[in-house]
Amino acid sequence: MPGLWRVPGQDPDPATPALLARMLGRGRLDDSTSTGWETATAELLGFKRATSGRRRWLAMPVSLTAGMTDLVATRVEDLALDEWESLRAAVRPELEQAGGTWQAEVGGLPTLELEGEGDWEGPPPSVALGKPMRVPKLDSPVARRLQVLGNMVQMLWFEHPVNQERVRSGRMPVQGLWFWSPGVPSGVSSVHRVAGGGSVARWLAEGAGVAWSADPFDSQAELAVIDVFSREEHDHRRDALLQSLSSDVLAPQIARLRSGQVAEIRLHDPGVACLRLGRADWRRFWRRGRALAPRDFGAAPPR
Numbered sequence: 001m002p003g004l005w006r007v008p009g010q011d012p013d014p015a016t017p018a019l020l021a022r023m024l025g026r027g028r029l030d031d032s033t034s035t036g037w038e039t040a041t042a043e044l045l046g047f048k049r050a051t052s053g054r055r056r057w058l059a060m061p062v063s064l065t066a067g068m069t070d071l072v073a074t075r076v077e078d079l080a081l082d083e084w085e086s087l088r089a090a091v092r093p094e095l096e097q098a099g100g101t102w103q104a105e106v107g108g109l110p111t112l113e114l115e116g117e118g119d120w121e122g123p124p125p126s127v128a129l130g131k132p133m134r135v136p137k138l139d140s141p142v143a144r145r146l147q148v149l150g151n152m153v154q155m156l157w158f159e160h161p162v163n164q165e166r167v168r169s170g171r172m173p174v175q176g177l178w179f180w181s182p183g184v185p186s187g188v189s190s191v192h193r194v195a196g197g198g199s200v201a202r203w204l205a206e207g208a209g210v211a212w213s214a215d216p217f218d219s220q221a222e223l224a225v226i227d228v229f230s231r232e233e234h235d236h237r238r239d240a241l242l243q244s245l246s247s248d249v250l251a252p253q254i255a256r257l258r259s260g261q262v263a264e265i266r267l268h269d270p271g272v273a274c275l276r277l278g279r280a281d282w283r284r285f286w287r288r289g290r291a292l293a294p295r296d297f298g299a300a301p302p303r
Contacts, residue, residue, distance in 0.1 A: 001245075002037045002126055003230030004269040005292060012293040013238065017246035019254065021289030023267070027277035032270055037225055038124035038200055040270040042182035044223055045208035046189040054115045055142075056103070056207060058180045058200070060125060061087070061110065063172040064154070070132040075125065076174050083162045084110075087174060090160060094152045098145060106206060107199030110177075116142025124180050125200065126230065127271070146179050153177050185209070193218070197225030217249065224249075242292070257282060 006012055016024070034040035061084070062073040088102065095102075100114040118140025123133065154176045157163060163173040185208045194205040196216025205212035216224045226249070228234055228241055256262045257279055267275040 001226045001229060001267060001269055003227070004267065005272050006294050007272065008294050010294070012291065013242065015239070016289075016292045017243050018289070019246045019250055020242065020292060023250065023254075023265075023277055024275065024292060025287045025289040026281045026284050027267075027275045028281065029273055029275050032268060032272055032274045034268075034270040036124035036127040037197070037227065037268075037270050038126060038180070038182065038204065040268055041194070041197065041201060041204055041223065041225065044190050045182075045194070045204055045210060046186040047183040047204070047208065048186045049119065049183040051119050052117050053184070054113050055120075055181045055184060057112050057114055058125065058178070058203070059110045059112045060129070060178040060180075061174045062129065062176050062178045064175045072132055073129055073176070073178050074172065075129050075178070076172050078171060079174060083166075083174075086162050087157060087160060090156050091153050094149065094156070098149050100149070106203040109199040109203055111203065114142075114145070116140075116145050118142045120146075120181065122180055124182075125178065126227070128180075129178060150176055150179070182207070191222040193221040193223070195221035195224045197227065201225050219252065254282070 032040075034043060061076045061079055063076055065072040065074070095112070098114065099116075100112050103111045103113055105111065120140060120142045122128070157173075157175060163175070166173050182204060187209075189208050189210055191210065193211045193213065194201055195213040195218035197204075202212045202214075213221055216226050218224070226245070229238070234241060250265075253262070253265050257265055257277070260279070263278060265277045267277075
């Protein structure tokens with residue numbers, strides 16, 4: 001659940017639903033090292049970072065805004081199929097020369113396979129897109145190959161007829177591709193069904209050979225991606241969303257925990273915090289509840 005916890009500088013929630021407060025008081029709260037829900041999901045699905053061979057990559061069309069020391073990439077989501085095919089045709093020779101091949105799209109999600117030596121680590125879409133970011137280090141052959149390919153794409157698309165028409169009609173131009181790879185599937189996944197998360201979660205699940213459901217409330221899923229708290233347009237509804245989370249999502253899971261159907265519940269806000277709640281934790285009724293607030297980080301639960 002990216003965005004569940006407020007970060008320093010944000011106003012705390014005026015109230016925390018009672019069930020969620022009890023979970024926060026009785027569970028074990030740890031700092032999270034995973035960056036982005038995509039990375040956390042890939043780890044649970046058994047993806048491993050690779051240092052050689054062919055890897056699968058997201059290749060999202062983006063519009064770029066350059067600053068003095070950083071860059072903002074914004075995903076272009078209103079790209080028509082004929083526009084996308086025209087843009088891809090313009091860069092196909094360079095892509096093939098780099099050893100890359102386009103793959104069948106999953107839910108409209110552009111992906112490719114590319115071979116390269118060396119480690120590569122970059123932020124996933126939920127962390128990088130729409131936010132200022134610095135140019136990544138080019139300390140491996142695959143990172144340099146992606147940089148060269150990305151620069152070539154920008155040059156070929158700069159005055160492409162598709163972009164000229166998009167600018168004339170007041171739409172964002174497509175100026176580049178945003179690359180991200182989860183690594184390679186190892187064949188060992190700790191979950192057998194993923195729910196929610198849109199086309200990216202579906203892509204990850206299919207790559208790991210795991211079932212996927214579009215419904216984030218799918219009761220059969222062991223891993224649910226609920227990203228509504230990370231969307232700014234829903235921030236004014238945050239109190240209502242927290243109440244819905246508590247009654248519609250957490251209450252049924254607590255019932256399953258108490259009956260022994262599951263051994264542990266985890267509420268994971270990647271890169272921020274992870275709450276772990278086992279059956280023994282839930283029975284510690286003497287522990288007071290606590291609010292969902294930035295001050296929770298690193299603090300031991302009251303006894």
